[in-house]
Amino acid sequence: MPVPARLxxxxxxxxxxxxxxxxxxxxxxxxxxxxxxxxxxxxxxxTFRIAEEDIVSYNxxxxxxxxxxxxxxxxxxxxxxxxxxxxPVFVTTIAFYSLGEKGIGTWIRTPGARNPQQxxxxxxxxxxxxxxxxxxxTADKFVQRNKPYLQMLLDFRNEKxxxxxxxxxxxxxxxxxxxxxxxxxx
Amino acid sequence: xxxxxxSQIESGYEFPAVNQSYVQPAIDYYALASLDMNPVHTNxxxxxxxxxxxxxxxxxxxMMTMSTLASVVTRAWxxxxxxxxxxxxxxxxxxxxxxxxxxxxxxxxxxxKHHHGPxxxxxxxxxxxxxxxxxxxxxxxxxxxxPD
Numbered sequence: 001m002p003v004p005a006r007l008x009x010x011x012x013x014x015x016x017x018x019x020x021x022x023x024x025x026x027x028x029x030x031x032x033x034x035x036x037x038x039x040x041x042x043x044x045x046x047t048f049r050i051a052e053e054d055i056v057s058y059n060x061x062x063x064x065x066x067x068x069x070x071x072x073x074x075x076x077x078x079x080x081x082x083x084x085x086x087x088p089v090f091v092t093t094i095a096f097y098s099l100g101e102k103g104i105g106t107w108i109r110t111p112g113a114r115n116p117q118q119x120x121x122x123x124x125x126x127x128x129x130x131x132x133x134x135x136x137x138t139a140d141k142f143v144q145r146n147k148p149y150l151q152m153l154l155d156f157r158n159e160k161x162x163x164x165x166x167x168x169x170x171x172x173x174x175x176x177x178x179x180x181x182x183x184x185x186x
Numbered sequence: 187x188x189x190x191x192x193s194q195i196e197s198g199y200e201f202p203a204v205n206q207s208y209v210q211p212a213i214d215y216y217a218l219a220s221l222d223m224n225p226v227h228t229n230x231x232x233x234x235x236x237x238x239x240x241x242x243x244x245x246x247x248x249m250m251t252m253s254t255l256a257s258v259v260t261r262a263w264x265x266x267x268x269x270x271x272x273x274x275x276x277x278x279x280x281x282x283x284x285x286x287x288x289x290x291x292x293x294x295x296x297x298x299k300h301h302h303g304p305x306x307x308x309x310x311x312x313x314x315x316x317x318x319x320x321x322x323x324x325x326x327x328x329x330x331x332x333p334d
Contacts, residue, residue: 004228010218021223061219062253063206066187066261085265088273089253096221111225112238115248117279125266186236 045100112183
């Protein structure tokens, strides 16, 4: 299932250039609702080094026009941090990059998943050059109105162990690998 | 950008509306920026076969909607500002998928003031977003620290 080639026109960062963009490749390795165990916890597959271009790209994709969010030169002189300010939902990029293609929390990539609700807490802004480690904990798993919900807590810490943000990420998922297969092979 | 102080703001204060286009190029751009490349957002052929939401079209990302909801506050007061304000949390629920081609309008107002003392006072802001048919597509609560 190829990713449409037109998306190449939007590549703006090194991470976007090298990211495994076809979520249909290796879907068999994604954790499923059936496999997930509440309380399981561990680090995501990879760390995320904060780069100015990551933040600017995310902000622009959200439609932001404030120079504090999209103009590095202006931000250097006028931002409270001396850097481009990140949109509060920027942790999405860190999570998708860090979780990768195998292991805990990869259900975030599941074809057929639906997004019911999310909660993000901002402790302090990310800074350029910080290396963010994402710790994933399976927080809840339940069925509501016949829909299987899965929730994980993502803790984002810098290389000094400082907690920068937390995301309670919830999805309604296909329940079993066979259910995922129906979407993957659609 | 000037942010009000905690004592200046009242419950019921209304924020300017935010409009966001969910045409396919905007969704594609968001997919790359967020690295959420789920085909339900970007692959029209797959979306028409899989019908994840019961419709044959691609849809915008829930996280894109969450961003639009949060932008109601951050465009008015900033993510962080020099007066000492900053966003604390965003709590969002999604009530209807945003079909490709839609325009979303999000509005918000201060719902409650939380008196936690100097340097810790914050306000709770209720935000809702509707599509071009007037249907509710998402709700959010945002917490924002205001300077004293």
